Amino acid sequence: MSEPFIHLSGVRKIYRTRGVEMLAVSEATFDVGAGELVSLVGPSGCGKTTLLKILAGLHSHDAGTVRIGTRDQPFDPARDIGMVFQQPLLLKWRKVLDNVLLPAEILGLPLAASRERARDLLRLVGLQGSEEKFPYELSGGMQQRASIARALVHDPKLILMDEPFGALDALTREKMNLELLRIWQKAKKTILFVTHGITEAVFLGTRVIVLTAGPARMADNFRVDIPHPRTLDVKTQEKFGEYTRRIYHLLGME
Amino acid sequence: MIAPTIRSGERLVGDNLQRYTIAVLSHLALVAAWHFFIVLGKVPTFVMPSPYATLHALLVPNYRWIENISVTAIEIFGGYFLAIVVGIGIALLFSWFRVLEMTMMPLLVTLNMIPKVALGPLIIVWFSYGIGPNVAMAFAICFFPIVLTTARGLREVEPDLLDLVRTLKGSRWQIFTKIQLPGALPYIFSGMKVAAILAVAGAIVGEFLGSDRGLGYLMLQVQVTLDTAAMFMAVILITLLGMILYGFVLALERLLVVRDARI
Numbered sequence: 369m370s371e372p373f374i375h376l377s378g379v380r381k382i383y384r385t386r387g388v389e390m391l392a393v394s395e396a397t398f399d400v401g402a403g404e405l406v407s408l409v410g411p412s413g414c415g416k417t418t419l420l421k422i423l424a425g426l427h428s429h430d431a432g433t434v435r436i437g438t439r440d441q442p443f444d445p446a447r448d449i450g451m452v453f454q455q456p457l458l459l460k461w462r463k464v465l466d467n468v469l470l471p472a473e474i475l476g477l478p479l480a481a482s483r484e485r486a487r488d489l490l491r492l493v494g495l496q497g498s499e500e501k502f503p504y505e506l507s508g509g510m511q512q513r514a515s516i517a518r519a520l521v522h523d524p525k526l527i528l529m530d531e532p533f534g535a536l537d538a539l540t541r542e543k544m545n546l547e548l549l550r551i552w553q554k555a556k557k558t559i560l561f562v563t564h565g566i567t568e569a570v571f572l573g574t575r576v577i578v579l580t581a582g583p584a585r586m587a588d589n590f591r592v593d594i595p596h597p598r599t600l601d602v603k604t605q606e607k608f609g610e611y612t613r614r615i616y617h618l619l620g621m622e
Numbered sequence: 623m624i625a626p627t628i629r630s631g632e633r634l635v636g637d638n639l640q641r642y643t644i645a646v647l648s649h650l651a652l653v654a655a656w657h658f659f660i661v662l663g664k665v666p667t668f669v670m671p672s673p674y675a676t677l678h679a680l681l682v683p684n685y686r687w688i689e690n691i692s693v694t695a696i697e698i699f700g701g702y703f704l705a706i707v708v709g710i711g712i713a714l715l716f717s718w719f720r721v722l723e724m725t726m727m728p729l730l731v732t733l734n735m736i737p738k739v740a741l742g743p744l745i746i747v748w749f750s751y752g753i754g755p756n757v758a759m760a761f762a763i764c765f766f767p768i769v770l771t772t773a774r775g776l777r778e779v780e781p782d783l784l785d786l787v788r789t790l791k792g793s794r795w796q797i798f799t800k801i802q803l804p805g806a807l808p809y810i811f812s813g814m815k816v817a818a819i820l821a822v823a824g825a826i827v828g829e830f831l832g833s834d835r836g837l838g839y840l841m842l843q844v845q846v847t848l849d850t851a852a853m854f855m856a857v858i859l860i861t862l863l864g865m866i867l868y869g870f871v872l873a874l875e876r877l878l879v880v881r882d883a884r885i
């Protein structure tokens with residue numbers, strides 16, 4: 369790999385609350401190339417969200433180095449992060465289009481151009497026709513699509529997704545997986561995708577990073593050698609089974 | 623897809639019309655029941671007036687209805703408006719300065735435990751008779767719920783949403799105007815609705831305790847002459863004033879708060 373877009377080395381994070389120290393992340397060392405979709409998988413409490421927040425610049429870390437951006441692709445921490453959470457967190461009082469525009473407003477981007485872009489993005493995520501609706505008029509899956517459009521509206525280089533499909537039913541979730549792959553290939557973004565779905569991690573990721581809890585540590589980091597574009601069929605491939613077994617093994621769940 | 627949407631829309635309009643008709647009819651039925659109760663039961667007017675006698679009380683020029691209604695209305699709306707401005711203002715200060723909230727909120731809670739009615743005699747000593755003290759009473763009684771709900775609403779912000787704004791290096795002012803304040807609006811309105819009812823009670827209690835004008839004052843005056851018809855009329859007018867205020871708040875809420883967010 370040429371110069372990686374994200375470079376983490378020996379990152380460690382300790383939460384201190386009321387004198388109690390809690391090791392949330394340790395020995396996180398990995399690189400992410402520009403345009404990769406990397407899955408971060410691990411059990412609850414293993415530090416996935418913490419790691420994302422460190423990358424987003426919301427938390428400091430106690431040791432190690434974090435570097436984002438390359439010479440060709442400089443990274444501006446204020447403009448180059450898009451976030452998607454488990455809940456869509458759309459503003460109830462704004463129409464879908466205005467919700468998507470929120471980051472553009474905060475950054476003070478030219479509104480007319482952003483509006484056009486927001487419309488294009490809503491089309492990209494399959495929400496054409498819902499621009500003027502309020503969030504309560506959308507299903508959970510549609511709301512999450514809107515929040516993905518919102519994460520893309522300011523054209524950030526890095527998208528951080530924290531269990532974005534965790535609150536959806538299994539069927540919608542599979543559909544959204546396919547959608548995400550399509551959006552990723554169209555938008556050409558670097559995506560870090562946190563999940564505790566093992567098949568989801570393998571299905572989506574060009575690379576999978578496995579974290580384990582107690583003590584928090586990075587357990588594995590491997591390339592998923594299945595070419596894109598992927599369809600649901602890949603889940604029946606032998607290779608796919610090997611990858612998922614590898615993760616189950618690491619998490620002690622065979 | 624389109625046809626069923628339209629049909630359900632029509633049904634909605636029909637439903638509303640039906641609901642309003644039923645509401646009007648039930649009110650008319652109450653008046654009718656009242657009328658027949660008085661007539662058939664031969665209830666003397668000084669015990670309970672008929673609807674007709676009640677309406678007739680409006681014609682007594684001595685009661686100066688217009689003036690008394692105006693005075694009570696000023697007290698209710700004035701106290702209420704003041705409570706909204708000061709209440710929301712204080713809640714905003716609380717959300718901007720945590721220390722202020724930490725020191726002042728417990729104090730406000732304690733002060734709120736004082737039965738405001740018990741302050742009546744003091745208010746008269748301080749402000750003497752008149753509209754002023756009654757505005758103060760309406761204000762005192764409905765101010766606290768507004769502070770409480772507004773402060774609560776301003777506090778209820780999704781932490782993840784804050785993170786989202788922070789990654790974009792959004793300012794505190796942006797968080798306030800784009801997320802905190804509109805998010806607090808439904809809470810503010812729920813406080814305003816409670817306060818609207820309390821403001822009416824506050825103004826009337828103020829007039830009972832000491833006043834020389836207003837519908838509450840009038841009720842005390844006609845009590846002496848056993849003019850229950852005028853008393854009934856006064857109560858109806860007070861209720862109407864309350865309904866106007868409440869209806870206005872409700873209409874404003876419909877205008878400003880998305881249906882799904884109303885509480």
Ligand SMILES: Nc1ncnc2c1ncn2[C@@H]1O[C@H](COP(=O)(O)OP(=O)(O)OP(=O)(O)O)[C@@H](O)[C@H]1O
Binds near residue numbers: 383385392413414564
């Ligand atoms: N702000 C905080 N203060 C103290 N401890 C925290 C804080 N945030 C997280 N932790 C602790 O750090 C550990 C890692 O938390 P984190 O939220 O990163 O886990 P996670 O992998 O995202 O879990 P989940 O899959 O449940 O979302 C947990 O044990 C958690 O209790």
Ligand SMILES: [Mg+2]
Binds near residue numbers: 416417418530
């Ligand atoms: Mg998490």
